[in-house]
Amino acid sequence: MGLLIQLLSARVGVATGKHLAELCREEYPPWARILLWVMAEVAVIAADIQEVVGTAIAIQILTNGVLPLWASVVITAADCFVFLFLESYGVRKMEAAFAIMVMTMAISFAYMFVDAKPSGKELLVGVLVPKLNSKTIQQAVGIFGCIITPHNIYLHSALVQSRKVDVKKFGQVQEAINYYSIESSMALLISFMINLFVMTVFAKGFYGTKNASSVGLENAGRYLEEKYGGGLLPILYIWGIGLLAAGQSSTITGTYAGQFIMGGFLNIQLNEWLRAVITRSFAIVPTMILAIIFDRSDGAMDIMNEWLNVLQSIQIPFSLIPLFTMVSKEEVMGVFKIGPTLEKVTWTVLAVVMMINIYVLLDFFINNINGLLLGVLFCILSAAYMGFIIYLISRDGFFPITLHRRLFERFSYTSKIESARTPQFQEL
Numbered sequence: 510m511g512l513l514i515q516l517l518s519a520r521v522g523v524a525t526g527k528h529l530a531e532l533c534r535e536e537y538p539p540w541a542r543i544l545l546w547v548m549a550e551v552a553v554i555a556a557d558i559q560e561v562v563g564t565a566i567a568i569q570i571l572t573n574g575v576l577p578l579w580a581s582v583v584i585t586a587a588d589c590f591v592f593l594f595l596e597s598y599g600v601r602k603m604e605a606a607f608a609i610m611v612m613t614m615a616i617s618f619a620y621m622f623v624d625a626k627p628s629g630k631e632l633l634v635g636v637l638v639p640k641l642n643s644k645t646i647q648q649a650v651g652i653f654g655c656i657i658t659p660h661n662i663y664l665h666s667a668l669v670q671s672r673k674v675d676v677k678k679f680g681q682v683q684e685a686i687n688y689y690s691i692e693s694s695m696a697l698l699i700s701f702m703i704n705l706f707v708m709t710v711f712a713k714g715f716y717g718t719k720n721a722s723s724v725g726l727e728n729a730g731r732y733l734e735e736k737y738g739g740g741l742l743p744i745l746y747i748w749g750i751g752l753l754a755a756g757q758s759s760t761i762t763g764t765y766a767g768q769f770i771m772g773g774f775l776n777i778q779l780n781e782w783l784r785a786v787i788t789r790s791f792a793i794v795p796t797m798i799l800a801i802i803f804d805r806s807d808g809a810m811d812i813m814n815e816w817l818n819v820l821q822s823i824q825i826p827f828s829l830i831p832l833f834t835m836v837s838k839e840e841v842m843g844v845f846k847i848g849p850t851l852e853k854v855t856w857t858v859l860a861v862v863m864m865i866n867i868y869v870l871l872d873f874f875i876n877n878i879n880g881l882l883l884g885v886l887f888c889i890l891s892a893a894y895m896g897f898i899i900y901l902i903s904r905d906g907f908f909p910i911t912l913h914r915r916l917f918e919r920f921s922y923t924s925k926i927e928s929a930r931t932p933q934f935q936e937l
Contacts, residue, residue: 510657512694512697514829515693516690517832517855518662518663519665519669519689519693520847521835521836521842522667523669523674523676523682523689524682524686525835526670526676528769529663529835530769530773533774533831534774545827545831546770546774548659548824549659549828550767550770552821553660553763555821556759557760557767558795559759559817560756560759561793562578562582562796563726563759565582566581566752567749567752567756568581568584570745579797582793583797585756585757585760613754614751614758615699618707620747621706621710621733621744622705622709624737625709625710626713627710627712632705636705650819657825658821659821659828661762662829663766664762664766664769666832669689682845683845686845710733714733727811729748730752733745822866822869825866826859826898830859830901833855834901837852870894
């Protein structure tokens, strides 16, 4: 699903010459546009909090805990401007910096993977035969939310425009779409392998042990060192380097996404640095507060991360629906509009996402909502959430409402035929 969404996002950006947030500004009425912008910003903030906290923990590990978490958060917030400075030297330099970070991350986690010596047979079975325990639904939904990050859907449609493509020339657009398809496939394969390395190392080291329930992001390095030892290259610092590279690359993408989202939806023309300061402030202020609050107890940071992942999963429809709407409209995409088969696949993906989100909402209601007032408030917010999604789908004719209208039209047509057969009509 992640690959399909990335391919469609690139298709929109290349074929129209505009990114998704800009197209939403043109497509939707002001009130819907503002709501979509708010939802996108919430997704950016949720992801940014995780990325900044992850980077801050990496800095703590690499400095042997000299810096407190909040100080590491400040450093992480500031260093994104270094990368924005790199951009002034050209997109290629920026891409090279990203490539180095991804390579560092991959090498670090691959080293850990080899050091853990997992069973190849069990690994293959685990990949090909997925199993899900009912107690891990929340984590599974969280993984879903952080793999298909809502703000990156907007970002990917903007980044493909870093290459000059004449949207009026069919050959150039098709060639660009083909190359971006290859690039997205390779990127997601690397992403899959990195995630596989990390999950395998922790599964091999801690599954079924007494420490399994207490291993979290903040103390993971210490547990890894206890399990696999120090050696010539202490695994604690390998983990810290990989985590730093992962956090930094994600933080910069979050900054970029925030800029494109704000500029696209609101059409605000600001200096890049000023816009970066504004978008970073949206995320850094709540991150600082949460870092101070959650740093006081073990496990609290991991609970926060899980719920932030779930929050991102709930936000996915507000990126997917506009994306699927745009790629399905001939007046937007022209000849690059997706065909009927792919259109059905995309809306099936949305249906899967919605089922997951409905489950999450029901699970949250059953396990966390106590009291009449909270229950009523939750129901109102859930109804508003579902109502907005129904509006986004139905306004462009992709909802059963349209089916009902077609059935009604067909019924009316049939009634007219039946009326024409009556003696009175024939006499007339």
